[in-house]
Amino acid sequence: MTDPTTPPSPETASPAILRLGTRQSPLAMAQAEETRARLCAAHGWPESAVELVPVIASGDRILDRPLAEIGGKALWTKELDVWLADGTIDAAVHSMKDVETVRPATLTITAVLPRADVRDTLIGADSIATIPAGARVGTSAPRRAAQMLHTRPDLTVVSFRGNVATRLGRLERGEADVTLLAAAGLDRLGVADVGTPLDAATWLPAPAQGAIGIECLAARDDVIALFAAIDHAPSHAAIRAERALLAGLGGTCHSPIAVLTRHDGDTLHLIAALYSPDGTDRVTGEITVPVGAPEQATTLAHQLLADAPAAITRHFQSVG
Template identity: 50%
Template sequence: MTASVLFTLGTRGSPLALEQANETRRLLAEAHGWEIERIALQVIRTSGDRIQDRPLAEAGGKGLFTKEIDAALLAGAIDAAVHSAKDLPSLSPEGVTIAAFLPREDVRDALVSVFADTIEGLPHGATFGAASLRRQAQALRLRPDLRPTLLRGNVETRLKKAEAGAVGATLLALAGLKRLGLSHRARAVLDLDRFLPAPGQGAIAITARSADARALQALEPISDAATSVALAAERAFLAELEGSCRTPIAGLARLEAGRLQLRGEVLRADGSERFDIAAESAPADAEWLGREAGRDLAARLPVGVLVKGG
């Protein structure tokens, strides 16, 4: 860090991560009247970026995208870190807190395929490329004949493989496509009734040191209240289920007519069964709503559906 730098943001190095970091940078500059050049970006390569040959669940879970960034944050090498909210583990490491959520983008999933514009229209036995068990289970629920295959890599890599026909189809977050200016490459946008998103999908989370008053104050003006309320419920729901990369879990909270509406679901990995819940509360009770919905749903799950750990 040089004397001219006012604030340093840590980020992964993928095009989407950098776009999210630059969005944060622009908002900080506008909020404080800082010259944008005085907000530095520090790219940090994570274990999740290095491991591409197996599912995250087999390599250590969601923390693979955050632990090196958390370490840099706790060491004081950066002032704050920018993350896709759905990549954050349910519990933050000691000394790290979520300081802000930026305004949420579109939460829906997008289908990418050269073979069909619906899951139902794919050829019998087509491969379905995904790293997300949630997307895999939701697709298998509609089409049990699909053959899941691992598809890792950044957005452009997965787009190219699907567009080349290397897999029959894949699903990507529409938010990421929009942020990268690539939404035109989606074959279709999927409805929320059948493809409820992962908790946090479409949201950008910014973490900081819990005791760093300067960073927390700097980030406060750019935090979006509606997104923060929704994510409080979704993350509490996920934490109550002890959600991991080994269990397909979906959840979405939204403010509607002054009430916070939460929908959640857990699926068997093969899509053969889905267990869902809907609940609502006052916005001020967002965390309570998520916890209660998680407890209620967990109590109804047959043994073996919820795979803990990872």
């Protein structure tokens, strides 16, 4: 069996038009399979034309500590970044929620697939209100922890990392009473009937949640041209707007940020919230920007930081 932590040798690599890198987790593989299916359908290729090249990312190997303490979102991308640079793969598939806001100038997000369900799903209770008093909420996401503590300060947050199956297993073993997972991930794994999706208008999702992005070298015009056929422009614009908001905030993996983007004709309407990590403080704001200029969402970042108390702003590093 090929070691997924090292690239395949040229001698064993199968002929393909394009090599697509991906993390080896079940959800990441499902996302890569979806990308391959869309690409092959768009170009009339057989499935064998796109080779999936999996890697065990650092973030999947280290599960006993919060991501923010061990390197942040770069732990999901660094192995694939190396493979893009050395030509082992032509493009990489990412959950856009897990991609660092600032990426190397040598790389570009060349396509975003149609965005899936952006909601969080609550597992272990029918609603936030019905979670028993004093219950333990399993999550390692600062946003989810802060949102839950803001709504239910009587609850306790316990660290919960791992893929979907791991977290569901930990919940079943009683390591927490409830947990939260992305509805899109559950759907892509064929378990959409688990838990209760939360209304996105009142429980704002993470930036870029539910979106699959494809990244390649900015100099690879040939790869960029191939992926243009499956780029979903409305989803791509929304992701660009949300990432512009993140860039303007200077947020890190420690920064609780939530945002919901809705399309309205030629505009995007963003509603965002920032929290203090303990959920005590919250500031919200909204903005409407042209679909053709999603980077204008940085204006909302400046507004939020201007309105926020120090308990929130100390966790952000505005880039001006």
